[in-house]
Amino acid sequence: MYTDKVMDHFTNPRNVGEIKDASGVGEVGNAKCGDIMRIYLDIEDDRIKDVKFKTFGCGAAIATSSMVTELVIGKTLKEALEVTNNTVAEALDGLPPAKMHCSNLAADAMHAAIQDYMKKEKVQA
Amino acid sequence: MRKVYFDHSATTPTAPEVASLMVEYMTTHYGNPSSVHSFGRETKKALIKARAQVAELIGANPLEILFTSGGTEADNIAIRGVAKANKKRGNHIITTQIEHHAVLHACEALEKEGFRVTYVPVDEYARVNPKDIEDAICDDTILISVMFANNEVGTLQPIKEIGKIAKEHGIYFHTDAVQAVGNYPIDVNEYGIDLLTMSAHKFHGPKGVGALYIRKGVKIRPISFGGAQERTLRPGTENIPGIIGLGKAAEIAKAELEGKMAHLQRLRDRLITGIQERIDEAKLNGHPTERMPGNVNFSFRYIEGEALLLNLDLRGIAGSSGSACTSGSLDPSHVLLAMGMTHEIAHGSLRLSLGRDNTDEDVDYCLEVLPEIVARLRSMSPLYNGNKEA
Ligand SMILES: Cc1ncc(COP(=O)(O)O)c(C=O)c1O
Numbered sequence: 164m165y166t167d168k169v170m171d172h173f174t175n176p177r178n179v180g181e182i183k184d185a186s187g188v189g190e191v192g193n194a195k196c197g198d199i200m201r202i203y204l205d206i207e208d209d210r211i212k213d214v215k216f217k218t219f220g221c222g223a224a225i226a227t228s229s230m231v232t233e234l235v236i237g238k239t240l241k242e243a244l245e246v247t248n249n250t251v252a253e254a255l256d257g258l259p260p261a262k263m264h265c266s267n268l269a270a271d272a273m274h275a276a277i278q279d280y281m282k283k284e285k286v287q288a
Numbered sequence: 289m290r291k292v293y294f295d296h297s298a299t300t301p302t303a304p305e306v307a308s309l310m311v312e313y314m315t316t317h318y319g320n321p322s323s324v325h326s327f328g329r330e331t332k333k334a335l336i337k338a339r340a341q342v343a344e345l346i347g348a349n350p351l352e353i354l355f356t357s358g359g360t361e362a363d364n365i366a367i368r369g370v371a372k373a374n375k376k377r378g379n380h381i382i383t384t385q386i387e388h389h390a391v392l393h394a395c396e397a398l399e400k401e402g403f404r405v406t407y408v409p410v411d412e413y414a415r416v417n418p419k420d421i422e423d424a425i426c427d428d429t430i431l432i433s434v435m436f437a438n439n440e441v442g443t444l445q446p447i448k449e450i451g452k453i454a455k456e457h458g459i460y461f462h463t464d465a466v467q468a469v470g471n472y473p474i475d476v477n478e479y480g481i482d483l484l485t486m487s488a489h490k491f492h493g494p495k496g497v498g499a500l501y502i503r504k505g506v507k508i509r510p511i512s513f514g515g516a517q518e519r520t521l522r523p524g525t526e527n528i529p530g531i532i533g534l535g536k537a538a539e540i541a542k543a544e545l546e547g548k549m550a551h552l553q554r555l556r557d558r559l560i561t562g563i564q565e566r567i568d569e570a571k572l573n574g575h576p577t578e579r580m581p582g583n584v585n586f587s588f589r590y591i592e593g594e595a596l597l598l599n600l601d602l603r604g605i606a607g608s609s610g611s612a613c614t615s616g617s618l619d620p621s622h623v624l625l626a627m628g629m630t631h632e633i634a635h636g637s638l639r640l641s642l643g644r645d646n647t648d649e650d651v652d653y654c655l656e657v658l659p660e661i662v663a664r665l666r667s668m669s670p671l672y673n674g675n676k677e678a
């Protein structure tokens with residue numbers, strides 16, 4: 164029921180882990196619905212230097228988390244903000260319809276991490 | 289790669305003797321049992337034999353066995369058929385919160401048609417308290433339906449006590465025994481059962497065939513209409529290959545029952561103990577002792593069931609989960625929630641259901657693979673801190 168790309172990212176997830184003193188951290192989902200995704204960003208000069216994730220969830224939740232880290236690493240914040248949940252699903256050659264909601268929130272988590280960073284920057288400025 | 293099938297509660301392999309007999313009743317003996325000629329008579333004879341084999345397995349009279357298209361249809365005929373036939377006596381039905389959807393959704397449909405249904409809760413082990421059933425009885429209660437053994441966590445219900453209560457109050461008692469028949473000894477008289485559902489594919493028979501035991505004298509009406517087959521309660525040309533297969537599977541199950549139960553119980557207990565020894569924060573779901581011989585069900589904290597199943601599958605092990613992500617709905621299994629489990633823990637449930645062909649090596653292999661997978665998924669989980677107290 165999953166595409167080869169989903170299974171690839173599920174079995175060999177990229178960029179799993181945490182970033183100590185991350186520039187921004189974003190989390191979406193809750194244990195009730197079964198998927199929680201947390202994204203850590205290391206940002207330098209408006210560019211994503213490093214990104215890591217931790218996810219509690221199904222195959223789709225883990226694969227989308229992994230894919231979003233690949234899609235935004237090295238990108239500017241502006242470019243990263245253009246990456247949506249749909250971009251992620253497309254990059255994985257699609258997700259089963261039932262997985263399009265709860266399990267496809269990785270881009271939202273990444274956006275939340277950018278927002279977290281921008282909020283901190285403002286406070287410092 | 290080693291392949292281990294631990295999903296016998298979902299379905300079992302059809303026994304080779306059963307399958308070859310079924311082929312005979314498709315290719316050689318293909319007559320319609322309603323026909324008067326020799327082809328028909330031959331099939332009719334086999335149908336009678338199958339009815340006796342099934343009756344024998346549960347201590348019933350052959351005339352009390354109705355063949356159906358499986359557990360779901362038998363549940364529907366039992367519940368809707370009894371409700372419709374006894375409407376004048378009352379319109380209240382008692383069941384539990386942990387029934388299979390075949391019972392729950394049939395009851396919900398009746399509610400829309402004006403019946404009242406009480407869904408009795410269960411304790412943390414998924415066991416019903418017979419007193420709660422008795423307390424739910426009203427003057428207009430016509431049917432009590434409580435499953436024999438739960439399909440997810442394997443908990444055996446106090447069927448004998450409930451049967452006694454039903455009898456004392458003159459209320460019909462139905463049990464969905466799909467998981468138990470052929471895997472656990474059942475005698476309908478000893479347990480005081482009036483109607484009982486079974487399904488062939490849970491005990492090495494074919495899929496898409498089952499039976500409903502209906503005690504002589506129970507008032508019941510058809511829910512679908514057609515010819516005179518199965519006393520008009522289940523009209524339509526009989527699924528002869530399926531029914532013959534069910535009969536043969538019942539005969540084999542009866543002969544093998546004692547040995548199979550001992551074998552499964554031993555493997556089950558090895559698997560349970562092995563998991564508890566190797567994995568922290570692994571909670572056994574269901575009753576510690578009152579459980580089906582082949583059922584193992586655990587929740588592993590901080591991880592989600594589908595990810596666990598996929599990883600097991602990549603290593604050749606087939607299991608199942610009550611996680612929302614495997615059910616296609618947003619909620620985890622209604623059974624786990626009725627047991628009072630939090631959503632988070634329910635999402636991390638894993639059911640491993642053993643069968644007669646499983647071996648000690650299968651258990652060893654699972655005990656080698658499972659701890660690695662749980663550790664890997666936990667290391668990826670934002671809920672896990674590596675220490676016990678999050
Ligand atoms: C307890 C219970 N009832 C009913 C059913 C439905 O049986 P069938 O698949 O034969 O319709 C099942 C099957 O999983 C079951 O476990």
Ligand SMILES: [Zn+2]
Nearest residue numbers: 198221266613
């Ligand atoms: Zn999911």
